[in-house]
Amino acid sequence: MPTSLTDIARRLELSPSTVSKALNGYRDVSSDTRELVLRAALELDYQPSSAARDLRRGRTDRIGLFLNTALEYVVDYLSGIIPGAVRCSQECGKRLLIYTLTDNDPGQLLQVCRAGEIDGVILFSTHYDSHTIEALLQDDFPFVVMGRYIPDDRVSCVVPDYYDGTRQIMDHLLAAGHRRIAFMTRPELTTANEARLQGYLDALAAAEIGWDDRLIVETRLEPDSGVAPTRQLLALTPYPSAIVAAHDLVAVDVINTLQTAGLRVPQDVAVTGFDGLRAGFRTLPHISTVQQPLERIGERVVELVNRRLNEPAAPAVQETLPVQLVLRGSA
Amino acid sequence: MPTSLTDIARRLELSPSTVSKALNGYRDVSSDTRELVLRAALELDYQPSSAARDLRRGRTDRIGLFLNTALEYVVDYLSGIIPGAVRCSQECGKRLLIYTLTDNDPGQLLQVCRAGEIDGVILFSTHYDSHTIEALLQDDFPFVVMGRYIPDDRVSCVVPDYYDGTRQIMDHLLAAGHRRIAFMTRPELTTANEARLQGYLDALAAAEIGWDDRLIVETRLEPDSGVAPTRQLLALTPYPSAIVAAHDLVAVDVINTLQTAGLRVPQDVAVTGFDGLRAGFRTLPHISTVQQPLERIGERVVELVNRRLNEPAAPAVQETLPVQLVLRGSA
DNA sequence: GCAGGTAGCGAAATCGTTTTCGGAAGCGCC
DNA sequence: GGCGCTTCCGAAAACGATTTCGCTACCTGC
Numbered sequence: 001m002p003t004s005l006t007d008i009a010r011r012l013e014l015s016p017s018t019v020s021k022a023l024n025g026y027r028d029v030s031s032d033t034r035e036l037v038l039r040a041a042l043e044l045d046y047q048p049s050s051a052a053r054d055l056r057r058g059r060t061d062r063i064g065l066f067l068n069t070a071l072e073y074v075v076d077y078l079s080g081i082i083p084g085a086v087r088c089s090q091e092c093g094k095r096l097l098i099y100t101l102t103d104n105d106p107g108q109l110l111q112v113c114r115a116g117e118i119d120g121v122i123l124f125s126t127h128y129d130s131h132t133i134e135a136l137l138q139d140d141f142p143f144v145v146m147g148r149y150i151p152d153d154r155v156s157c158v159v160p161d162y163y164d165g166t167r168q169i170m171d172h173l174l175a176a177g178h179r180r181i182a183f184m185t186r187p188e189l190t191t192a193n194e195a196r197l198q199g200y201l202d203a204l205a206a207a208e209i210g211w212d213d214r215l216i217v218e219t220r221l222e223p224d225s226g227v228a229p230t231r232q233l234l235a236l237t238p239y240p241s242a243i244v245a246a247h248d249l250v251a252v253d254v255i256n257t258l259q260t261a262g263l264r265v266p267q268d269v270a271v272t273g274f275d276g277l278r279a280g281f282r283t284l285p286h287i288s289t290v291q292q293p294l295e296r297i298g299e300r301v302v303e304l305v306n307r308r309l310n311e312p313a314a315p316a317v318q319e320t321l322p323v324q325l326v327l328r329g330s331a
Numbered sequence: 332m333p334t335s336l337t338d339i340a341r342r343l344e345l346s347p348s349t350v351s352k353a354l355n356g357y358r359d360v361s362s363d364t365r366e367l368v369l370r371a372a373l374e375l376d377y378q379p380s381s382a383a384r385d386l387r388r389g390r391t392d393r394i395g396l397f398l399n400t401a402l403e404y405v406v407d408y409l410s411g412i413i414p415g416a417v418r419c420s421q422e423c424g425k426r427l428l429i430y431t432l433t434d435n436d437p438g439q440l441l442q443v444c445r446a447g448e449i450d451g452v453i454l455f456s457t458h459y460d461s462h463t464i465e466a467l468l469q470d471d472f473p474f475v476v477m478g479r480y481i482p483d484d485r486v487s488c489v490v491p492d493y494y495d496g497t498r499q500i501m502d503h504l505l506a507a508g509h510r511r512i513a514f515m516t517r518p519e520l521t522t523a524n525e526a527r528l529q530g531y532l533d534a535l536a537a538a539e540i541g542w543d544d545r546l547i548v549e550t551r552l553e554p555d556s557g558v559a560p561t562r563q564l565l566a567l568t569p570y571p572s573a574i575v576a577a578h579d580l581v582a583v584d585v586i587n588t589l590q591t592a593g594l595r596v597p598q599d600v601a602v603t604g605f606d607g608l609r610a611g612f613r614t615l616p617h618i619s620t621v622q623q624p625l626e627r628i629g630e631r632v633v634e635l636v637n638r639r640l641n642e643p644a645a646p647a648v649q650e651t652l653p654v655q656l657v658l659r660g661s662a
Numbered sequence: 663g664c665a666g667g668t669a670g671c672g673a674a675a676t677c678g679t680t681t682t683c684g685g686a687a688g689c690g691c692c
Numbered sequence: 693g694g695c696g697c698t699t700c701c702g703a704a705a706a707c708g709a710t711t712t713c714g715c716t717a718c719c720t721g722c
Contacts, residue, residue: 359700
């Protein structure tokens with residue numbers, strides 16, 4: 001049992017109200033008393049009970065973010081956005097915390113929100129789930145979607161420019177003379193995947209290159225999920241001279257598979273990633289990728305949740321953030 | 332404002348106490364009433380206010396874990412232990428959550444604990460801080476240290492067998508004929524680092540090889556921190572035929588630096604890592620490493636916190652978990 | 663001297679639960 | 693009928709903070 005506000009009150013022979021006011025900067029307490037209270041609080045290592053305070057104030061000043069499976073990917077992505085998100089939440093006087101889901105059950109997210117453990121939540125693209133979104137809207141619970149565009153003007157989201165990024169990649173590859181360019185997509189039918197695919201197709205069309213079904217393959221988010229599709233592409237004759245991977249982690253698999261097969265990257269096959277994760281620095285050559293403004297995304301996403309908390313009536317905003325091609329060797 | 336217990340009570344013309352008891356499985360409520368309450372709760376999407384419940388019960392059923400800087404490393408390590416930790420906490424009826432620290436200020440950890448936001452905390456080796464530990468002991472707050480042995484019989488910890496792991500690595504390298512083996516250590520004076528160093532020295536002694544100061548270099552936890560030390564080693568003549576890196580992330584840097592310099596791994600220089608992180612699969616060759624039982628560590632660490640919660644008087648335990656050398660190509 | 667204002671404090675309600683305690687009703691049994 | 697025993701429910705007291713409101717002093721200005 002840590003020291004409570006009433007402990008301080010008793011010790012100083014003051015009322016709990018006065019102590020509370022002294023600690024919270026109310027003006028109707030003399031500076032002498034305030035001094036006394038602050039000193040006592042320090043001495044006793046007083047920290048207000050968050051449960052009591054949250055209950056009374058009806059808010060927690062906490063913002064949540066949920067981990068799910070596809071841990072390998074999520075975690076690498078998260079480590080990119082966390083610095084920005086943490087900095088911003090600190091500025092807003094909130095704390096950012098990350099929940100783990102057992103059994104990857106999205107219902108737990110709703111439980112946590114409804115229980116009032118957090119004031120707002122950041123939804124990661126990988127655990128989007130229309131039922132969850134619908135429920136959050138129903139409850140009028142503040143949330144922002146990160147990394148996926150949601151075609152609904154009631155929901156805020158922050159997304160990188162998938163279309164432009166893919167165009168940048170394709171333009172680079174085409175300019176380098178590549179004509180057989182393979183494309184790895186993700187099986188989910190999301191606006192993000194559609195935008196990337198559209199960028200691919202448009203770029204081919206602009207270069208007056210017909211598209212070949214066999215060059216478009218699917219990958220999942222699990223570890224090593226880039227290996228099989230790469231083998232599949234290598235079985236083609238001729239095999240593609242460039243592979244546009246769905247994201248950096250897949251690109252790692254692609255590069256490793258190619259090199260294991262005795263092919264040189266980028267001389268024999270060029271490879272590109274997407275996202276700009278740390279993983280891109282682990283292969284040799286490093287991965288040429290589309291860098292998302294990760295810190296910026298972290299900031300914006302927290303800022304939007306916070307705005308929504310401050311003015312509940314504020315309209316939802318859907319932001320597309322610019323991305324940038326960075327060439328590191330693999331293409 | 333979500334539905335509260337009293338909302339249900341009013342709707343059913345029952346008292347809040349009865350509703351609470353119906354929901355919490357008390358026996359002194361008729362099965363008819365219980366049925367009614369459960370149905371109403373479901374219809375109204377009722378979720379008990381965690382603040383109110385925590386306040387009243389004096390516990391939260393939550394266990395915390397704190398992120399700090401050195402994000403790249405921590406996050407990769409975490410993704411290894413999370414599955415085990417989450418599974419175990421679920422079995423214990425707790426929820427595991429991850430706090431972010433602003434400004435990497437360890438004082439925030441104590442604040443969170445004292446505020447009663449969590450019942451127990453898992454301390455990561457990388458943000459060990461003797462003042463924090465002392466304060467937690469003072470407060471009698473349940474905690475367990477992960478990845479670092481603390482020479483104090485009041486604190487529980489779970490650590491991999493650093494000494495044995497290093498011996499396994501060294502024995503393998505020595506058996507392969509290596510005689511000039513470099514060793515990368517971390518600057519912190521921890522029992523973990525000491526154990527690794529001791530393993531290195533003992534192995535050399537057992538093989539009757541004198542040790543060379545210049546082969547022992549330091550690395551930090553920041554990204555790319557393996558590059559400079561590797562260059563430093565390559566400047567030696569002759570340069571070492573094997574490099575024992577402090578952990579897998581450093582090993583990645585080492586391999587990349589060697590390959591960039593035109594050296595082949597493992598033919599020209601063998602490289603080993605430590606920990607068994609996913610990063611070890613991203614290089615080519617993959618990293619030969621000492622695999623920590625990560626999931627197991629996650630489980631144990633949660634289990635120990637939980638035991639401490641259930642029987643506060645239980646003595647602290649210090650567990651060393653066995654590790655295993657896995658050869659993946661880099662040595 | 664008095665009205666009006668201000669400064670400083672405390673009483674008390676409140677947030678939404680949990681849990682203890684007691685009471686009412688119903689029943690069986692002597 | 694009286695006694696005891698269940699069974700079911702509600703009243704009420706917590707948990708520890710915040711916040712409103714009112715009260716007492718004291719001061720100021722006329």
